[in-house]
Amino acid sequence: MEDMRDSIAMLRIVRMVIKFHPLLTITSLIYRVILLQDWIEHEVSNQWKALKVYFQSTMRSLLDPIIEKMKNLSEALEMHLHNEAAKGQLKAKLVVSRVG
Numbered sequence: 001m002e003d004m005r006d007s008i009a010m011l012r013i014v015r016m017v018i019k020f021h022p023l024l025t026i027t028s029l030i031y032r033v034i035l036l037q038d039w040i041e042h043e044v045s046n047q048w049k050a051l052k053v054y055f056q057s058t059m060r061s062l063l064d065p066i067i068e069k070m071k072n073l074s075e076a077l078e079m080h081l082h083n084e085a086a087k088g089q090l091k092a093k094l095v096v097s098r099v100g
Helices: 002-099
Strands: none
């Protein structure tokens, strides 16, 4: 008799599981969607970081030669102005010595 009651109880449990199975499936699906969303956010974040690093290195490789040339031109201009100033002082001394 107790075996029969246990069997009926088990049958009721199985019926409840079958009855609520769609709910469990929906819950499982929602959980999988959440996991997928987390994974997508993680991958997008990683790809964005990689793209940012690539962009920075590309810009640096493009700009470094230009910056180096600008420095060289600046130094050359400074030397030229220094030489011109020295010539101007020399000319000024020559003019003063001729006048004086």
